[in-house]
Amino acid sequence: MAKLVADLLIERLIHWGVDTVFGLPGDGVDGLFEALRTHQEKLRFIQVRHEEAAAFAACGYAKYTGRLGVCIATSGPGGIHLLNGLYDAKCDGQPVLAITGHTFHDLIGTSYQQDVDLDKLYMDVAAYNQRIMGPGHVESALDEAVRTALSRRTVAHLTIPKDIQEWRASNFHRSPANVPDHSGAIFEPAYPQPPQELLRRAADILNQGRKVAILVGQGCLAARAEVEQVAELLAAPVAKALLGKAVLPDRSPYTTGGLGLLGTAPSQDAMEECDTLLIVGTSFxxxxxxxxxGKAKCVQIDIDATRIGLRHPADVGLVGDSRTALRALVPLLKRREDRSFLETAQKRMESWNELMKERGTRTDLPMKPQVVTHTLNQLLRDDAIVSTDSGTITTWTARYIEMRGTMQFSVSGTLATMANGLPYSIGASVAHPGRQVVCIIGDGGLTMLMGEPATLVKYKLPVKIVVIKNNVLGQIKWEQMVLDANPQFGVELQPIDFAKVAEACGVAGFKLENPADAERVLRSALEHDGPALVEATVDANEPPLPGNVSLKQALHFAEALASGQKDAAEIIKTVVENKVREVI
Incomplete structure (x- = not known):
């Protein structure tokens, strides 16, 4: 049979090495789906229950493989639904290609059904954004889209009118300027090395510092050995942005863990006390x-020149890949004999880890949320892939799930959207069928895309879902109190029996309410042959306290309690107990 435009596009994706597409069908992409059907031996289609999940899954696939994630949606509402997941990919610097349908080419702009100009709608989210105009346009446009997504680690978008998808390729001629095969499908990432003079200036600053701290992010995920080498030479504690959680094992002698509201007190202490800061591969x-x-000299390494000095004044900026730049910097660094700054951080981390263990092994009822993640951490394999969602659940995961071995971890970092956790896990499980994949999610995030457990069953993806159920949008509750000095409002959730919902989808359901049962229930779920969900009911009044509480936060908290906050007495009791334990 003669090839259609849709065939050309799908075959070009295969030519680029794409093996998976996440999406949902619709009449606006019927031609593309026929091409997917006829090429299914080379290109898998994973059907999700909502287009937003397709974009999230493509982002998760990209995060956990380093390869291009691809999603597809129909015209109009289908393409609109992709946007949140695509912005997540853009904000976290992940290469994702979105392919959408459009209405008939000669009815665009006439208010026909689903006549949404997606190429206009995607102008902000997509670095490359183009409408396919015919058979001769497919190859060069798709090549440019893929190159842009991979080289700039961002989102690209192609939209194709419904009827053009089904045009016969042989019935149309190229324009004279469009030379056949001029667009080569070759991509090799370029890792420029900073000039020697800048490297020497950076080394001078780092060598002269007495208290050097390092902040790393996801740009260092492939540079663990180099980060450790620099930390050892400079006797520097390493704080980790959340997306860089897997850069170093959480029990590494060089790291003080995460930074920020859900980070550790030792990391914040290192930032406040350092006289020199090395920022590598992060835009925290x-x-x-x-x-x-003005308090600390700063050297920054980033592959994107526009990010140098974006968050903190940089005395020297080194533009390049983290691994390449660190390798070039190491020979210029001198081993610091005074190890006191690092040793102080290490002692603080010992105390912090003891505090986390104490909180994670509490036997109170209702069960504390950190008991769930603390117990789960002990049961995870050393090659597990962990995804979490946005909310208080992010704090419990960041603090209690410890990276070790070849574990991978991610979350919606800069966008901080809810509902990403389960689709991320779908992308991870599709990409890594032999590895343990665990999704830690809140009841608010899970209900946003609650159809996706059925996707796990449909494709036999053995993802384990741990849903922390407190019947409240917890992060928003605490933000209303601590950031705005207001009592909670609009955050209570109608309870859902998630174990029953899981079972209705074909997923094994487990319930956990008592800390004494945590290890048994979680182990049973992890060992289940297939997808499983644990509904863990926890104390809604357990606050995700920051590593160091500021005076302003404390005052706002007190004002909110005095303004009619629900369960104020229970909250005060919980906070006092936590602070007493911390002091002890």
Missing amino acids: PYLEFYPKP
Whole structure:
């Protein structure tokens, strides 16, 4: 049979090495789905229950493989639904290609059904954004889209009118300027090395510092050995942005763990006390957690030149890949004999880890949320892939799930959207069928895309879901109190029996309410042959306290309690107990 435009596009994706597409069918992409059907031996289609989940899954696939994630949606509402997941990919620097349908090419702009100009709608989210105009346009446009997504680690978008998808390729001629095969499908990432003069200036600053701290992010995920080498030479504690959680094992002698509201007190202490800061592969957005401008000299390494000096004044900026730049920097660094700054951080981390263990092994009822993640951490394999969602659940996961071995971890970092956790896990399980994949999610995030457990069953993906159920949008509750000095409002959730919902989808359901049962229930779920969900009911009044509480936060908290906060007495009791344990 003669090839159609849709065939050309799908075959070009295969030519680029794409093996998986996440999406949902619709009449606006019927031609593309026929091409997917006829090429299914080379290209898998994973059907999700909502287009937003398709974009999240493509982002998760990209995060956990380093390869291009691809999602597809129909015209109009289908393409609109992709947007949140695509912004997540854009904000976290992940290569994702979105392919959408459009209405008939000669009815665009006439208010026909689903006549939404997606190429206009996607102008902000997509670095490359183009409408396919015919058979001769497919190859060059798709090549440019893929190159842009991979080289700039961002989102690209192609939209194709419904009828053009089904045009016969042989019935149309190229324009004279469109030379056949001029667009080569070759991509090799370029890792520029900073000039020697800048490397020497950076080394001078780092060698002269007495108290050097390092902040790393997801740009260092492939540079663990180099980060450890620099930390050892400079006797520097390493704080980790959340997306860089897997850069170093959480029990590494060099790391003080996460930074920020859900980070550790030792990391914040290191930022406040350092006289020199090395920022590598991160654009950690929370400015208040950096050293105050002028207090510390700063060297920054980032592959994106526009990010140098974006969060903190940089005395020297090195543009390049983290691994390459660190390798070039190491020979210029001198081993610091005074190890006191690192040793102080290590002692603080010993105390912090003891505090986390004490909180994670509490036997109170209702069960504390950190008991769930603390117990789960002990049961995870050393190659587990862990995804979490946005909310208080992010704190419990960040603090209690410890990276070790070849474990991978991610979350919606800069966008901090809810509902990403389960689709991320779908992408991870599709990409890594032999590895343990665990999703830790809140009841608010899970209900946003609650159809996706059925996707796990449909494709036999053995993802384990741990849902922390407190019947409240917890992060928003505490933000209303601590950031705005207001009592909670609009955050209570109608309870759902998630174990029953899981079982209705074909997923094994487990319930956990008592800390004494935590290990048994979680182990049973992890050992289940297939997808499983644990509904863990926890104390809604357990606050995700920051590593160091500021005076302003404390005052706002007190004002909110005095203004009619629900369960104020129970909250006060919980906070006092936590602070007493911390002091002890």
